[in-house]
Amino acid sequence: MEVVSFSHMSFLNSLFRAKEKSVLGVDIGSSSLKVVQLRKEHGKAVLETYGELALGPYGGSEVGQATNLSAEQITETLKDLLREAKVTTKSCGVSIPFARSLLTLVTLPYRADPVEQKTVIELEARKYIPVPISEVQLDWFIVPKADPAQATEGEAHAISDAHETIETLLVAVHNDELALLNGVIANAGLAASFYEIEIFSTIRAVVEEQVRPVMVLDVGAASTKTYVIEHGIVALSHAISVGSQDITRAISVSTNVSIASAEALKKKEGLGGTVGALEGPELVFSRIFAEARRVLMQYETTQKKSVTSIILTGGGGVTKELGTYAKTIFPIDVRVADPFAKTEAPAFMRPILEEIGPEFAVAVGLALRKLEEI
Numbered sequence: 258m259e260v261v262s263f264s265h266m267s268f269l270n271s272l273f274r275a276k277e278k279s280v281l282g283v284d285i286g287s288s289s290l291k292v293v294q295l296r297k298e299h300g301k302a303v304l305e306t307y308g309e310l311a312l313g314p315y316g317g318s319e320v321g322q323a324t325n326l327s328a329e330q331i332t333e334t335l336k337d338l339l340r341e342a343k344v345t346t347k348s349c350g351v352s353i354p355f356a357r358s359l360l361t362l363v364t365l366p367y368r369a370d371p372v373e374q375k376t377v378i379e380l381e382a383r384k385y386i387p388v389p390i391s392e393v394q395l396d397w398f399i400v401p402k403a404d405p406a407q408a409t410e411g412e413a414h415a416i417s418d419a420h421e422t423i424e425t426l427l428v429a430v431h432n433d434e435l436a437l438l439n440g441v442i443a444n445a446g447l448a449a450s451f452y453e454i455e456i457f458s459t460i461r462a463v464v465e466e467q468v469r470p471v472m473v474l475d476v477g478a479a480s481t482k483t484y485v486i487e488h489g490i491v492a493l494s495h496a497i498s499v500g501s502q503d504i505t506r507a508i509s510v511s512t513n514v515s516i517a518s519a520e521a522l523k524k525k526e527g528l529g530g531t532v533g534a535l536e537g538p539e540l541v542f543s544r545i546f547a548e549a550r551r552v553l554m555q556y557e558t559t560q561k562k563s564v565t566s567i568i569l570t571g572g573g574g575v576t577k578e579l580g581t582y583a584k585t586i587f588p589i590d591v592r593v594a595d596p597f598a599k600t601e602a603p604a605f606m607r608p609i610l611e612e613i614g615p616e617f618a619v620a621v622g623l624a625l626r627k628l629e630e631i
């Protein structure tokens with residue numbers, strides 16, 4: 258069993274002993290579990306503890322590799338994590354993997370009456386959801402119309418043409434997936450008040466821009482989730498089936514070392530040092546970025562808008578030199594996510610929190626939402 262990212266945990270715990278107003282974000286990823294515990298104090302989100310536990314070793318594979326564990330194995334890992342991270346609260350919010358959810362942006366007829374609108378959305382949703390509607394939890398967001406006063410002539414024309422319709426983001430999650438998560442959470446002794454598709458948690462934690470389109474690249478273990486956010490809403494989402502585990506494999510193949518050693522080398526050097534001299538790892542990232550660029554261009558061409566910046570997040574977003582490399586691929590602002598910036602923590606911890614932050618974006622976003630309930 259391998260434990261990572263528990264730095265300064267005991268210090269934080271001795272510093273903050275609050276048991277009441279604490280909340281927990283639980284991110285069940287494909288390669289690892291992450292938790293972040295926050296407490297509200299004077300309206301601020303104070304970081305109490307955080308931790309991560311790799312799932313690989315619980316399922317016969319290596320740290321950093323994606324897994325497909327049973328609910329029981331995930332529960333066991335989560336219990337270990339709660340203990341090792343010295344989590345003191347049961348109140349949590351939990352992420353739903355993007356891969357297990359359906360997000361689709363559709364144009365639907367507009368109804369002035371909200372009740373009628375709801376009926377229209379629910380009826381129309383059946384056309385887009387590939388399973389019986391009774392088997393899913395359905396949610397939706399109506400995309401705000403661009404402000405006609407600020408629109409250019411061409412856009413204003415498009416708005417007036419479209420006044421009888423609304424753009425709606427339909428979101429569906431299968432009941433089986435929720436039942437599985439519910440079982441894990443309950444058996445680990447936690448109480449969840451909401452489950453949220455990980456994209457929304459990440460947005461809360463890392464996207465500052467409220468209006469203009471921004472692209473997020475969540476580089477996970479097996480896949481990279483790509484999405485464009487506009488007006489705080491997901492305008493486009495796509496999964497690229499290449500992730501950070503492929504970097505490890507490329508390093509392992511090029512240098513003829515074990516997966517475990519390659520993983521350690523990846524974390525130590527990122528795209529710099531001896532790894533930087535290899536062709537394999539950079540090729541993996543160039544595949545990810547090439548596909549992300551296609552998604553970005555597709556968005557810009559169909560929507561006639563420019564994406565203003567790219568935010569790198571997920572464990573792969575921690576990769577040293579990745580931001581620098583990404584800047585050579587994308588001609589716009591590229592930044593690495595810093596979700597802990599939204600939390601209060603001792604100054605000496607800032608460098609480490611900044612470094613590991615991208616990996617905890619989902620868990621931070623969940624905990625921030627949970628804090629709003631207090």
Ligand SMILES: Nc1ncnc2c1ncn2[C@@H]1O[C@H](COP(=O)(O)OP(=O)(O)OP(=O)(O)O)[C@@H](O)[C@H]1O
Pocket residue numbers: 285286287288289290320321322354476477478479480481500501502505520523524525527570571572573574575576577616
């Ligand atoms: N310091 C680091 N440098 C480079 N890569 C890292 C670093 N830390 C973690 N990673 C890699 O990030 C990947 C895990 O990222 P993350 O935790 O976001 O994935 P996940 O949430 O488990 O997966 P997914 O979101 O795809 O379900 C692993 O492949 C791991 O090797």
Ligand SMILES: [Mg+2]
Pocket residue numbers: 286287477571619
């Ligand atoms: Mg993840």
